[in-house]
Amino acid sequence: MRIFVLVGIVLCLASAAQAAQGNAVFYKPPYTPSACYGNRNDGTMVTGVSDALWNNGRACGRRYRVRCIRGTNEAPHPCRSGNVVVKVVDRCKTGCNGVLNLSQDAFAKIANPDAGNVIVDYTPV
Numbered sequence: 001m002r003i004f005v006l007v008g009i010v011l012c013l014a015s016a017a018q019a020a021q022g023n024a025v026f027y028k029p030p031y032t033p034s035a036c037y038g039n040r041n042d043g044t045m046v047t048g049v050s051d052a053l054w055n056n057g058r059a060c061g062r063r064y065r066v067r068c069i070r071g072t073n074e075a076p077h078p079c080r081s082g083n084v085v086v087k088v089v090d091r092c093k094t095g096c097n098g099v100l101n102l103s104q105d106a107f108a109k110i111a112n113p114d115a116g117n118v119i120v121d122y123t124p125v
Helices: 002-018 051-057 104-110
Strands: 020-027 046-049 063-071 084-091 100-103 118-124
Touching: 020 063, 020 104, 046 051, 051 084, 063 100, 063 104, 084 100, 084 104, 100 104
Parallel strands: 020 100, 046 084
Antiparallel strands: 020 118, 046 100, 063 084, 063 118
């Protein structure tokens, strides 16, 4: 039994070590066309990524588990409990205010859209 507990702790620590933090903003539908897939519809749980994650398009198709940590402004109660898994389908062009530019649908799962900009943990899935 101890070995299972130790393995569980190690796995939790390893996954926490891969988490990164950054700002997340959102964009409204339609979510196509996208830089990765053109007019293909990849659903509503999608995101664009900043140049820091874009990696010359190699980010296309990656999935991230995203969780709101706190707001960046005075909006009351910006975060919602839980997380969302999103797929990278686009590039957030220069001037984007976030590392992740979540679809409005994905953002609304983890944060109050009135907040507009929140700090998130994001982990590759």
